[in-house]
Amino acid sequence: MPDVLTPLAFAHGPAMKNRFALAPLTNLQSHPDGRLSDDEFRWLTKRAEGGFGMTMTCAAHVQRIGQGFPGQLGVFGDEHLEGLTRLATAIKANDSLAKVQLHHAGMRSPRELIGEAPVCPSDNAEFGARGLSTGEVEQLVEDFVAAACRAERAGFDGVELHGAHGYVLAQFLSPEINRRQDRYGGSLENRARIIREIIAGVRARCRADFSLGVRLSPERFGLKLMEIRQVAGELMAEGRIDYLDLSLWDYAKEPVEDEFKGRTLMSWFTDLPRGGVRLGCAGKVMSGADVRACLERGMDFVFLGRAAILHHDYPKKYAADPDFTPASLPVTEAHLRQEGLGPAFVQYMRTWKGFVAEAETQTAE
Numbered sequence: 001m002p003d004v005l006t007p008l009a010f011a012h013g014p015a016m017k018n019r020f021a022l023a024p025l026t027n028l029q030s031h032p033d034g035r036l037s038d039d040e041f042r043w044l045t046k047r048a049e050g051g052f053g054m055t056m057t058c059a060a061h062v063q064r065i066g067q068g069f070p071g072q073l074g075v076f077g078d079e080h081l082e083g084l085t086r087l088a089t090a091i092k093a094n095d096s097l098a099k100v101q102l103h104h105a106g107m108r109s110p111r112e113l114i115g116e117a118p119v120c121p122s123d124n125a126e127f128g129a130r131g132l133s134t135g136e137v138e139q140l141v142e143d144f145v146a147a148a149c150r151a152e153r154a155g156f157d158g159v160e161l162h163g164a165h166g167y168v169l170a171q172f173l174s175p176e177i178n179r180r181q182d183r184y185g186g187s188l189e190n191r192a193r194i195i196r197e198i199i200a201g202v203r204a205r206c207r208a209d210f211s212l213g214v215r216l217s218p219e220r221f222g223l224k225l226m227e228i229r230q231v232a233g234e235l236m237a238e239g240r241i242d243y244l245d246l247s248l249w250d251y252a253k254e255p256v257e258d259e260f261k262g263r264t265l266m267s268w269f270t271d272l273p274r275g276g277v278r279l280g281c282a283g284k285v286m287s288g289a290d291v292r293a294c295l296e297r298g299m300d301f302v303f304l305g306r307a308a309i310l311h312h313d314y315p316k317k318y319a320a321d322p323d324f325t326p327a328s329l330p331v332t333e334a335h336l337r338q339e340g341l342g343p344a345f346v347q348y349m350r351t352w353k354g355f356v357a358e359a360e361t362q363t364a365e
Contacts, residue, residue: 001292001295001296002019002295002300004018004019004020004288004291004292004295004318004322005018005019005315005318005319006018006019007053008053008278008300008301010211010242010243010276010278011239011242011276011277012158012208012209012210012211012212012242013097013157013158013209013210013211013242014097014157014209014211016053016054016097016301017053017095017096018051018052018053018315019053019291019295019300019301019302020051020052020053020054020291020301020302020304020314020315020318021052021053021054021055021056021245021280021301021302021303021304022044022047022052022054022055022056022303022304022308023056023282023303023304023305023308024056024057024058024059024101024160024162024215025058025305025308025309026058026059026069026072026348027040027043027058027071027341027342027344027345027348028069028070028071028072028344028345028347028348029043029071029342029344029345030071030072030073030074031071032070032071033074033079034060034061034064034067034072034073034074034075034076034077034079034080035074035079035080035082035083036073036080036083036084036086036087037071037083037342039342039343039344039345040058040073040342041083041086041087041090042340042342043340043341043342043345044057044087044091045087045090045091045094046312046339046340047096047308047312047340048090048091048093048094048096048098049094049312049313050311050312050313050314050315050316051096051313051314051315051316051319052096052304052308052314052315053096053097053301053315054096054097054099054301055091055096055097055098055099056099056100056101056160056303057073057087057099057100057101058072058073058101059072059073059101059102059103059162059167060072060073060074060075060100060101060102060103060147061073061074061075061076061103061104061105062075062076062102062103062104062140062143062144062146062147063076063104063140063143064076064114065109065114065116065118065119066103066104066105066106066109066119066168067105067109067113067114068103068105068108068109068110068167069105069110069113070113071344075100075102075147075150075151076143076147078150080150081150081153081154084100084150084151084154084155084156085153085154085155087154088151088154088155088156088157089155092155092157097157097158097211098155098156098157099156099157099158099159099160099211099213100147100151100154100156100159100160101159101160101161101162101215102144102147102148102151102159102160102161102162103162103167104140104143104144104162104167104168104169105118105167105168106118106119106120106121106129106167106168106171107119107120107124107127107129107168107171107177108127108166108167111128117129117130118130119131119132119136119168120132120168120171120177121137121168121171121172121177121178121179121180121184121185122177122178122179122180122185124177131180134182134183134184137182137184137194140168140194141194141197141198141201142201144161144198144201144202145198145201145202145205147159148201148202148205148206148210148212149205149206152206152207152210157210157211158210158211158212158213158242159202159210159211159212159213160212160213160214160215160245161195161198161199161212161213161214161215162215163195163214163215163216164215164216164217164245164247165217165221165247166220166221166222169194169195170216170217170221170223171221172184172191172192172193172194172195173188173191173192173195173223173227173228173231174191174221174222174223175188175191175222175224175227176222177221177222178191188227188230188231192231192234195214195231195235199212199214199235199240199241200240203240211242211243212240212241212242213241213242213243213244213245214235214241214243214244214245215244215245215246215247216228216231216232216244216245216246216247217246217247217248217249218246218248218255218265218268218269219255219256219257219265220249220256224257225255225257225260225265225268226260229268229269229272232244232246232269232272233272233273235277236272236273236274236275236277236279237273237275239275239276239277241277242277242278243277243278243279243280243300243301244269244274244277244278244279244280245280245281245282245303246266246269246279246280246281246282246283247281247282247283248265248266248281248282248283249283249284250283250284251264251266251281251282251283251284251285251290251293251294251297252264252266252284252293253265253283255268264297266281266294266297266298266299267297267298270297270298270299271298278300278301279298279299279300280299280300280301280302280303281294281299281302281303282302282303282304282305284306285302285303285304285305285307286306286307286325286326287323287324287325287326288318288321288322288323288324288325289323291318292322306326306355307326309336309339309341309349310326310327310331310335310339311326311327311339312339312340314326329354329355330354330355330356330357330358331355331356331357332356332357333346333356333357336349336356
């Protein structure tokens with residue numbers, strides 16, 4: 001097992017100074033037009049200051065129509081460059097890799113937010129979404145690539161493609177949601193084509209040392225474990241990406257599909273040949289023991305979400321005490337503000353059951 005505090009090299013770009021990455025976390029703090037706010041700047045740079053080897057933005061939308069939630073960071077226009085440049089500079093000044101997660105919500109874009117019907121690989125009555133034309137899919141590929149180029153111009157070390165959680169790239173992967181008849185639908189090869197075309201575009205148009213990762217989730221949202229395992233295996237074998245980010249919900253859980261139970265969901269990926277591609281995971285990685293368990297079971301690094309919300313300096317706390325355990329929930333609003341969360345983010349955390357103490361409890365403290 002690698003030491004959690006040792007560097008991790010990638011095929012492209014600089015190494016991480018340790019095995020701790022900040023998970024891409026929705027925080028609702030950007031301006032309505034997608035420009036970076038001071039609150040979001042503070043939230044992210046505080047994690048870089050706290051010792052994370054990689055600091056990643058929240059999901060940043062690559063098309064205006066792809067916005068998935070209010071206060072979402074944008075990377076679809078040059079108007080976003082000023083804030084993105086400021087952010088990349090500050091993250092890298094703290095010896096942390098600066099990454100943007102590229103995102104499009106697809107059918108999960110709220111109509112009331114984007115002002116029109118959301119788009120999807122195919123018409124979807126449940127979400128009131130319309131299917132994209134072949135030309136529009138080609139434009140979507142171009143806009144993902146253009147967003148990566150914009151992140152590069154802003155000074156980021158790399159980007160991650162959000163292919164998880166039922167957003168547009170995962171919608172293409174889903175045989176339930178994607179019922180297209182063109183080259184982007186049907187076989188798994190066709191359904192994964194959009195991801196491969198984006199990867200090819202980023203590699204062709206960004207500098208040689210620009211880092212590229214892909215986030216996948218192996219189940220839910222109409223996804224099939226064996227199909228995602230196949231995609232993951234092929235992406236690692238092709239060697240055009242630097243890492244896979246597996247969103248597992250719980251790193252220790254078993255698959256939901258009965259025929260694959262009896263071993264952890266994670267294990268269906270750690271046994272794949274990975275060449276020079278690194279493997280990271282997120283999913284209830286909270287204590288120092290959890291971090292080590294992930295590495296012991298074959299991960300190269302970990303993405304921290306809730307634990308990073310609770311402690312901006314989690315890596316430093318781990319370095320001082322490898323058995324460090326985060327603060328018990330619920331925590332007070334004062335705790336979250338001290339950890340660099342702005343008012344909008346604190347209010348969002350109130351929607352996470354049991355995360356933030358009720359007002360009377362906080363008054364008592």
